[in-house]
Amino acid sequence: MTQVGEMIRQMYINGKWVEAKSGKTFKVINPATGETVAELPDGGAEDARLAINTAHEAFKSWSRVSPVERSRSLEKAFKLMTERRDELAKLITLENGKPFEEAKKEVAFGAGYFDWFAGEARRVYGDVIPSPAGSRRFWMIRQPVGVVAAITPWNFPATMITRKIAPALAAGCTVVLKPAEQTPLTALAITKILHDVGLPPGVLNVVTTLYPEEIGKEFLRNPLVRKIGFTGSTEVGKLLMRGAADQLKRVSFELGGNAPFIIFEDADFDAAVDGAVGMKYLRVAGQSCICANRIYVQESIAERFTKAYVEKVKGIKVGHGFEPGVVIGPLINKDTLEKVDRLVQDAVKKGAKVATGGGRLKEAAFAKGYFYAPTVLTNVTEEMGVTREEIFGPVAPILTFRTEGEVIERANNTNYGLASYVFTKDLGRVFRITEALEYGLVGVNDAAGYGHETPFGGFKESGLGREGGKEGIEEYTEAKSIVVNLPQ
Numbered sequence: 001m002t003q004v005g006e007m008i009r010q011m012y013i014n015g016k017w018v019e020a021k022s023g024k025t026f027k028v029i030n031p032a033t034g035e036t037v038a039e040l041p042d043g044g045a046e047d048a049r050l051a052i053n054t055a056h057e058a059f060k061s062w063s064r065v066s067p068v069e070r071s072r073s074l075e076k077a078f079k080l081m082t083e084r085r086d087e088l089a090k091l092i093t094l095e096n097g098k099p100f101e102e103a104k105k106e107v108a109f110g111a112g113y114f115d116w117f118a119g120e121a122r123r124v125y126g127d128v129i130p131s132p133a134g135s136r137r138f139w140m141i142r143q144p145v146g147v148v149a150a151i152t153p154w155n156f157p158a159t160m161i162t163r164k165i166a167p168a169l170a171a172g173c174t175v176v177l178k179p180a181e182q183t184p185l186t187a188l189a190i191t192k193i194l195h196d197v198g199l200p201p202g203v204l205n206v207v208t209t210l211y212p213e214e215i216g217k218e219f220l221r222n223p224l225v226r227k228i229g230f231t232g233s234t235e236v237g238k239l240l241m242r243g244a245a246d247q248l249k250r251v252s253f254e255l256g257g258n259a260p261f262i263i264f265e266d267a268d269f270d271a272a273v274d275g276a277v278g279m280k281y282l283r284v285a286g287q288s289c290i291c292a293n294r295i296y297v298q299e300s301i302a303e304r305f306t307k308a309y310v311e312k313v314k315g316i317k318v319g320h321g322f323e324p325g326v327v328i329g330p331l332i333n334k335d336t337l338e339k340v341d342r343l344v345q346d347a348v349k350k351g352a353k354v355a356t357g358g359g360r361l362k363e364a365a366f367a368k369g370y371f372y373a374p375t376v377l378t379n380v381t382e383e384m385g386v387t388r389e390e391i392f393g394p395v396a397p398i399l400t401f402r403t404e405g406e407v408i409e410r411a412n413n414t415n416y417g418l419a420s421y422v423f424t425k426d427l428g429r430v431f432r433i434t435e436a437l438e439y440g441l442v443g444v445n446d447a448a449g450y451g452h453e454t455p456f457g458g459f460k461e462s463g464l465g466r467e468g469g470k471e472g473i474e475e476y477t478e479a480k481s482i483v484v485n486l487p488q
Contacts, residue, residue, distance in 0.1 A: 007091070008188035011041045011208050014054040015201025021046045026210035028185060031097040031330040032320045032369040040184055043207040048176065048218040051205035055147045055174040056224045058202025063144045063172040067121045070170055074118035076197035081111040081162075081190065088189055092157055093321035095183045097329040097369070098284045100321050109452075110158035110190075113166040113468070116452040120473045121170035129481075137484045142477040144172030145250055146226035149219035151212070151240075152187070153232050154180035154332055155287045161187055163467045164229045165204060171476035176225070177206045178215045182332055184208040216240065223247060227476065230254075231289075234416075234461045241464075252465030252475045254289065254457055256390045257418035260411035261292035261447075262433070264404075265300045267423035268445065273305065275447030276396070277312045279421060281374055285328045286394040287336070289462075290419035290441065290449055294387050295398045296407050302400045306378060309398070310355045316374045318361060330369040331393055337370040340393030344375060347386040347397070352377045357394070382410060390416070404429060412438045417459030421447060440466075 010017035020041035028037045041047075062070075081088070089103035096103070129138035148168045152160040161179065168175050179187035184206075191206050209215050219225050220243035227250035230240055234256040244251050261279060263272045280292040297305045319326040331337045337360060344358055357375030372393055380387060380397040387397055401407040411420060420439040424430060434442045440458045441450055450456045455466035465475050 006192075007038060007185060008192055009038050009040055010188075011043055011047065012188065012191045012195070012204070012206040013047070013051045014205065015195065020044065021050075026181065028095050028182070030094055031182075031332050032371075034368040037094045038185060040188075040208045042211070043209045043215065044211075045214050045218045047207050048178075048215045049222065051176045051207050052147060052149075052218070052222050052224050054202040055176050055205055058200060059144070059146055059174040062174055062200060062203045065172065067124065067170075067172075070172065071118045071121040073194075073197055073199055074114045074121065074166060074170060077194055078111050078114035078118065080193045080197060081107065081114060084189070084193065085111070088158060088186060091185045091189055092183070093329070095185050096154060096157055096284065097321055097332065099326045099329050102282070102284070102327070103321070106156055107158050110156075110162040112452045113159070113162040116468070117166040117170040117473060120167065120470060123470070124171060124473060124477060135486050135488060137486065138481065140479055140481050142171075142474070143480055145476055145478050146173060147224050148173045148175045148227045148229060148476065149225045150175055150177045151216065151219075151228070151230045151232065152177065152179050154182035155284050157183035157186035158190065160231050161190055163472075164231075167467070167473040168229070168476045169199075169203065171473050173227070173476050174203050175205065176219070177204065178212060178219075179206065179208065181208070181210050181212060217243070220244060220246070220249070226250060227252070229475075237463070250475075252457075252467070253463040254467060255418070255461060255463045256416055257289040257291075257458065257462055258293045258388075258390055258414045258416040259290055259419040259421065259439075260294045260296055260407075260437075261421040262296045262401075262407055262411060262423070263298065263301070263305060264422075264424040264426070264429065265298040266425045268425065269301070269305070269308075271445065272423040273308045273312060275421070275423065275445075276309060277316075279447040279449075280396045281313070281316055281394050282327055285331060285372075287332060287392050289390070291391075292396065292421060293391055294411075295396055296401050296411065297398060299400045299402055302398070306355065306376075306398055309396075310376050313374045313376055313396070314356050318371055318374065319365065320369070328374060328394055330371050333370060336392060337372055340372055340391060340395060343386045343389060343391055344377065344395055347377055347380060347384045350384050351379055351381070352384060352386070352397070353379045355398075382413070388414070404433065408433060408436045412436075415461040418457075418462035419443070419449070
């Protein structure tokens with residue numbers, strides 16, 4: 001096993017590293033080898049309650065800390081996270097499985113949220129509102145919402161954390177974080193960074209657990225939690241929204257996706273091929289909400305595109321994340337692997353053709369992990385599960401289309417609306433299609449995705465609210481109107 005530096009194996013409450021009240025622990029498993037990476041406290045409702053109470057007490061002082069001071073704490077966190085990039089990346093590869101080089105990029109991008117919201121902490125502006133009466137004055141200020149419960153997924157164990165806690169801390173909120181049970185080590189290492197830069201006790205708390213339902217119920221029931229930030233499946237998002245309704249808690253959700261990747265005949269061909277490969281396979285083996293889920297290619301270039309695309313995919317190296325040259329690692333667990341294979345086999349039964357891949361990798365080097373061959377499916381139709389469901393694996397269904405209007409209608413025919421991609425050189429089409437696609441993100445001739453500066457979130461059942469951009473910090477504030485009647 002690749003060695004890392006200091007590996008935190010405890011929860012973090014009120015500035016201290018602690019065990020679960022129950023004394024129970026759970027194992028973190030390397031999905032590439034099946035080996036145990038570490039054992040961590042298996043927290044429950046009592047631990048969550050203590051963390052929430054601690055965060056509530058800390059909010060009384062942290063919310064009054066000047067924006068400049070909060071900004072400086074985040075700047076220090078950005079610098080230290082950047083310095084510890086490789087150590088964090090090793091943890092990600094161990095517990096998540098993604099290739100080490102990809103993990104390093106994630107850490108760098110995740111650190112960027114500390115940098116961005118360090119600046120935004122100083123720019124939580126209010127407003128002076130013209131009064132209709134000379135004797136009255138109106139103005140508005142923004143104040144932190146309170147204790148935030150953050151629930152983060154395993155696919156981007158660094159970025160999904162910093163994208164939530166950075167704006168919350170910048171706004172003056174305090175946080176109780178419940179990281180994914182598959183990838184808690186990265187969360188604890190980031191927490192250690194904030195501890196080392198001197199974040200006051202109680203401002204950030206982390207509860208690890210194997211059974212998130214119990215922690216989630218405490219978040220929903222506890223009146224001290226004023227907001228829930230969640231990234232994960234649409235199904236779980238709906239459950240949290242129902243639970244949050246009882247107390248009208250603030251919520252922001254980044255949920256599932258079914259991203260169309262649309263390639264017109266006038267596109268830069270090579271760029272389109274490379275972009276479609278990158279956005280399908282090179283983000284944690286396709287286990288990303290913004291990965292290309294359906295590739296639509298205009299009929300006139302479909303044969304040429306498919307041939308070039310398949311050749312590129314055949315050249316992708318699959319393996320353990322620390323092996324040189326590997327760009328696809330394992331899927332996160334057995335359930336994910338079985339779901340991906342089920343979708344592929346169902347498509348084949350309904351007439352799809354496997355151009356490459358199509359099954360689990362089982363030979364010696366892959367025998368103990370959850371590896372799936374990079375797969376391309378042709379002769380795919382809209383009725384197949386592989387185009388209706390979020391795949392979350394290295395499988396690319398290729399569909400063809402004739403007209404612009406047709407492909408827009410087909411691309412929008414889904415309950416999801418997170419990310420979409422279009423390759424074309426037609427400027428008029430760029431305006432038409434970006435305005436017509438019902439997605440929170442539209443990448444045009446670009447497969448890099450979003451940046452820290454842009455608001456990110458989904459339409460329809462892909463979420464509520466936005467993360468990143470100037471909008472990201474507003475999600476953690478309340479607007480307060482102040483009216484003063486001046487004495488005459």
